[in-house]
Amino acid sequence: MRAVVTRVRQASVTIDGTVNGSIGRGFLILLGVGPGDTEDTAKKLASKICKTRVFEDENGKMNLSLDQVGGELLVVSQFTLYADLKSRRPGFTGAAKPEQAIPLYELFIKQCRQEGYTVHTGIFGADMQVESINDGPVTLLFDTDQ
Numbered sequence: 001m002r003a004v005v006t007r008v009r010q011a012s013v014t015i016d017g018t019v020n021g022s023i024g025r026g027f028l029i030l031l032g033v034g035p036g037d038t039e040d041t042a043k044k045l046a047s048k049i050c051k052t053r054v055f056e057d058e059n060g061k062m063n064l065s066l067d068q069v070g071g072e073l074l075v076v077s078q079f080t081l082y083a084d085l086k087s088r089r090p091g092f093t094g095a096a097k098p099e100q101a102i103p104l105y106e107l108f109i110k111q112c113r114q115e116g117y118t119v120h121t122g123i124f125g126a127d128m129q130v131e132s133i134n135d136g137p138v139t140l141l142f143d144t145d146q
Contacts, residue, residue, distance in 0.1 A: 001045050001104070002032040002081040003142040007054055011074045011132035013122040020128070021120030026071035028132045031108060032081030033101035034094065034145070041144050042104045046111035054138050062138070066117065073112055076122040076130055077105050098125065 005027050012022040029049065033042075055064035055071070066073075082095035095101065102124050112119045122128045 001034060001037050001041050001108070001142075001144045003045060003049060004030040004078070004081065005049055005052070005140045005142060006132060007135045007138035008074075009133040009135045011130070013074060013076055013120075014129045014131070015123055015126045020122055021074050023072035023074045023118070023120055025069060025135070026066060027073050028130070029073060029075045030078035030081065030130075031075055031105060032078050033096040033104045034082055035096045035100065037096060037100075037104055037144065039104065039107055042108040043111045045142060045144055046108045047115065049142060050112055050115045050117060052140070054140070072118040072120065074120045074122075075105075075109055075112070076128060077101070077124045 008023070008026060008028045010024050011028040013020050027049065051065055053065045054062045055066070055069045057063040079092060079095040079101070080090070083090040083092055084094055096104070105124055109119050109121055
């Protein structure tokens with residue numbers, strides 16, 4: 001799995017002119033699923049992201065986790081994270097097929113909720129407009145293959 005995680009002050013995802021999910025302080029997570037990913041991969045990645053300490057403490061150090069700041073999550077599916085960029089036109093055969101990716105995307109979300117977080121989402125495969133006010137900016141790339 002691959003995830004681009006951005007620390008945000010607020011973020012939202014709109015589908016067909018309607019806001020589908022919106023958060024205040026927290027993480028905007030763009031999540032891609034690869035063909036080698038499993039339920040274990042989804043659970044471990046969710047836990048790792050939720051416990052990542054990138055919020056500033058009273059000394060200005062990135063030392064606080066999502067739960068310590070009362071943060072929320074906005075998770076948006078992003079198959080393009082598996083793009084093949086060898087040519088000028090990206091190929092997407094490296095992403096998992098929907099029949100594999102959708103259950104793992106949903107499991108990732110479920111795991112984040114089980115860890116106690118408020119999670120808002122886009123809709124898998126939909127044409128979405130994502131807005132965010134990045135905080136820092138702090139953006140991290142998680143790749144379970146590395």
